[in-house]
Amino acid sequence: MLKLITPLMQIVDVPMRALQRLLGPRRLAWAFLAPNLILFGLFAFLPVLVNIAYALTGSDQILLRDRPFVGVRNFTDLSQCASYLDANSCKIDVFWRAVHNTAWFIVLQVGFMVGFSLLTALILNRKIVARGFFRAVFFFPVLLSPVVVALIWKWILQDQGALNAVLEHFGYPTVNWLLNPSWAFGWAVFLSCWAHMGFYTLILLAGLQAIPRDVYEAAQMDAASPWRVFHRITLPLLMPTMVVVLVLALIKGVQTFDEVYAFTGGGPGSATTLVIQYIYQTGFAGAPRLFGLASAASIMVALVLVVLTAVQLWITRRNANG
């Protein structure tokens, strides 16, 4: 493989060298950025702009030129609520249910997932026999597609599923897991943690292994208790990794869709309907397709996310400095 790549890279080197001479090494950065930026602009940024245009238009037409301009009506419809805490008082009640669900979902999912990832990483960072095996096992579910994850757990948790069969076998009362809103929500959080934990564990483990041994030895000499070692040494030194993990987990948390959608379909009722599912079923799977409303919702969510991430980055950065 390397034999194949090397000549290729050498060929690219010729124009890049010329560019470097032309632009100087600093402006050359743009040459490195260009391919990514072009793809990005066309397939990530432009769609977002088009999305904004959709948000300002109405009807169920798909092509923008067929859609009448309605101004900010979609936004006002979405935000029309007597109380933002009571979804039933909103004009678009399902959207607000989804917003509430998503808020809870993120808090629980990010909290539990990062917590358990950290715990798992800490355990895997100990002197453990067959560490490679365990690490692989915990990473394994990450390989599964969201639909498969949902499928597996649905089969296990449905009323006539494996878990109830086991409970029945041991004489415990069975629970209709997916029919009870709280249980269904809890299982959705669980499933999402189950599927993504391995990835974050891996990153945290790498972060832990980058902490030099001698720091721990020094702490041992100072007779620090394990808790203090964790709190005063491990956590601060893990902070940069933690920032990455938290930012990614938060963003991915808000974007959770496929697995929960395939798992509960957003039910029972709308107990596990998350924002992205609302957007998807309103704009894409719905009848009629309310693209305008869906686009407006996606823009509102994106804005909230940008603010959230900025705050999070700011807090972690401040903590890291102080």
Next chain:
Amino acid sequence: MADLELRGVTKAYGAAEVIKGVDLQVAEGEFCVFVGPSGCGKSTLLRMISGLEPITGGEVRIGGEVVNRRGPAERGLAMVFQSYALYPHMTVRQNLSFGLENLRATKADIETRVTEAAQMLQIDKLLDRRPKDLSGGQRQRVAIGRAVVREPRIFLFDEPLSNLDAELRVEMRGEISRLHRRIGNTMIYVTHDQVEAMTMADKIAVLRDGRLEQFGRPLDLYNAPANAFVAGFIGSPRMNFFTGRIAGGAVRLTTGETVALPGDTFDMAEGAEVTLGIRPNGLHPVDSGSGLSVTVTGVERLGGESYIYGSTQDGTAVTVHSPGQTAIEPGGAVTLAIDPAEAHLFSAKTSKSLRKGAAS
């Protein structure tokens, strides 16, 4: 091989100027050391010479040519970094040959030059190892080797020894000096350690706050520092400084003592505020007579010589170097005689040397 000339070189990051106009000439084959406290701009200056850092103003000439617009690769220099900056994923051999490959040297040529350099630096047995398998000293040699194989016009060293322990540092110091004698290239060496500067340099450039304070031979700097800063920075232990005022052709210290100095050596305007500088070996404990009375706070006995630490009445710290062994004990008082021949006098206002004919 080439000479190096800096003309009014400046560097600014936005409004912040970090190099404030440096003029300097390093002759071909000279070993020149940039020394100064941390943050003085010595490393930045070196990086500007190397081409890694763009130059805001002035000219850098190498071998007579202005190289401001050339990239680092085109200046024909080689550099040894503080952290060695070895390529962690390459073996020592690959580390050494990487630059030559980039210059499109032939395989045979690379082979001979790598072998030669490796033998010279005694790393020929390590060629197939990776940097992580080497000790600090070995890594240092590889880093130097990587510069040597390039056969550069000028060698640049950026605090190369600061990561080594004391013993190894002395050894490597000797080795770099030997290397210089052997290949005779121009070398620019940055350090914050004045001992390294004194022992290795043909010429020393003392920098502070982005300015060149003094440039000259090591002993010239020692014997005739251009200002109080250079005087304090060069020489170990540090020079003692006392504040005072010229009164009646002598220096009247703030502690009350008067020190008479030869009037033909210094500009001594009556009433001027001055700083009197005396190196530790210019002070001698005397049993009686006039002198500086000092409370002894500590004594270091090294056998062949002794250092006496004390403080004057106004709290100025004083260090005395005394050859042989001494009976003085901490806690006592001692009177110090000042050897006028060893005295330096600086203006308190400009801190410039008041020695007549001193370069300003």
Next chain:
Amino acid sequence: MANFITRTRGRQRLHWTDWASYAYLGFGVLLMFGPVLWLVLSSFKTETELQHYPPRLLPYVQQTVTLPGYDDPLLVFHVTQGPLAGQDVAQVRRIGLVSQMVRPDDPTTIVKVPIADREPVEHVALATSNYQKLFQRFNFLRFLWNSTFITVVATAITLLVNSMAAFALSKYEFRGRGTVMAMVIGTLMIPQTVVLVPLFLITRDFGLINTLWGVIIPGAATPTGVFLLRQYMLTIPDEILDAARMDNASEWKIYWRIILPLSAPAIAVLAILSIMWRWNDFLWPLIALSQTENFTLQLALNSFRGEFTTDWASLLAMTVLTLVPVVAVFAFLQKYIATGIASTGGK
């Protein structure tokens, strides 16, 4: 046993934490692996067995016999009560609450047995036909090729393009860097799901709909990849780059001879992620591809889902088959991640 383990640990004081660790890991193995094992076993079940309650771990099928005088194989039952109690008999037909049974050694005499007095005789058998059907039903190899092509090419492009961008964003000071970073983080916020329609229309304008490139290109510049790689590249000391510059390396050469090898662990992580995303991607290919010859495995897999019914047996078999390549790639790359992470501690 307990003594043995604690003794080898050597530190008596900590023994319970070791126990807890292994208990946790053991539970983890069960939790992470069990469901997947269940999936694999289920893929060998017949459609009937899949609907069975309570569900059973192993795939069972009811035993059948072929008797003279009957064209089709007959189901075998074990009779629990009545004159035939304790015997295994074959059922000819069932009418209402009564079965008509024959003894295998006497296939002509019909005996009536109430259905409550019989239970099926079952044995474990792998329904490999689930898998055979896949190959008969459609061009499995074609879909495999499409999926592989998309995954490999898209991952290669993603790695190249993302690492170049991450290099620029982590190792150069230039005007507009903050803006670009903000853009990257900004688009990280927008999941593809919410821009499906605009994305579709743009892709169509490039004439990429119904081509494999239409699946590959739009997702190639992943913000996650740029973010991950940049974060890692920030830890590579600048002095190494300076050293390479002194060594006459062009910026491009620094990128591929220094930065790329040194970012190997991060690149391996991104490679695994990208391979997974692409291999498992469903929503976008479903929109970008509508012609069977371009279908990926995930699309083919989902064509077992009809309006009213889902062919679970085939779907599960196909799911297991699509899992095999990713698992194999992971098994290969995970070693690489491990060594990569270990060797970067070389400072």
Next chain:
Amino acid sequence: MTQMRLILAGAATAALLAATSASAVELRFECAQDGNECDTMNAIFQKYTAAHPDVTVKMDLVPYKAILENLPVDLAAGTGPDLAKVTDLGGLHKYYLDLTPYVNKDYWEKSFGKTLDWYRAGAADPGIYGIQTQLTITGGFINKTLFDQAKIAVPGPGATWDDWAKATVAVAKATGAKYPMAMDRTGHRFAGMAMPYGATYFDDKGNPELSDPGFAAAAKQFVAWNQDGTMDKDVWAGSGGATYADASKEFINGDLVMYYSGSWQVQKFASQINTAFDWEVIPAPCGPAGAGHCSGMPGGSGVVGFKTTQHPKEVAALLDFLAQQDNYTTLEAKSLNIPAHTGVAAAGVTYEGATPEAAKALNAFSAQVPTLSPVAYAYQGYKNNRAMFNITVTRLTQAIVGELSMDDALARMADDLKQAVAAAN
């Protein structure tokens, strides 16, 4: 960008030329299947190709999701197939190719009668757009064995939903079966219960509504039955949004006494229930509205051609070929569907490979076709009916799980429908 487009277009043309060198016209047919209907149709199309070698048909077997969600986008964007099997019959009307110029209108009108309306824009539209390949009827299945075990008589013809509820609850109690009744999670199936309660779905002016007294009464009863356990709550309450869910698993396992689903389940039940118990199709249950309102919902899918095709003549000819009595009979016989073709229905279909139970069930459903209520036909033919189905499901479920009160749910349904109709104009 234009250059890239040119290159790609060039490549595409080259590929197209290579592919079409053997035959002049290639038609793409998009199809999602439950059993073997797409395969069977494809076989008939191949037969057509054998007779007309200049036309080939390439079938794209896709997930049902693609037909429902992606096909409309493809059609709007001009990247759709030449023909497809669709289920949103009225909703996609604007993309349909009118076959009238190419086919014998009288034959089609005579054969497909009422179902042709489902593809039309409205009553005034005389066009012929599609062929109903799969006619489905919603209806109930019962587990006869459970009735026998409980020694409870199966309610006879004319029995109301209420009668069925009482009977099935009694059976479940007597036999220990888990659920008395269940209904698929879709507004389409719910109409089979709402109509007997007097739901009209359209007001006097023909505007759609989801709040007439009959509908409201049925909705209240349905929610109550879900909450008291008469209905298997899992099916509706277990999902969210408008996701489809069914109870076939429970029925196959013998846990369910009566299952309100539709004719498409027959084949599955026949093969998977096998001899485990006896099952039957029941007549359409009645309700308070009286005898004339006992009706299931018709439905199903049809094959249509699209305006965007380059080869309208060939598409029409192909569909006409499929519509011929012998081919249509083959299709229905092999795919085990109820014929929408009056000639075929009159002649009767001998289902291939169907068990006697399955054949009996299919014929029972066929017999219900003539008795379907006009409301059912109107509802099925309304272009925004998918919106109405979805709204029904979403809001009724919320009422069942208690997120909304019954009155709120009905009010929300009216609002949602108003918004949907406004957007769909």
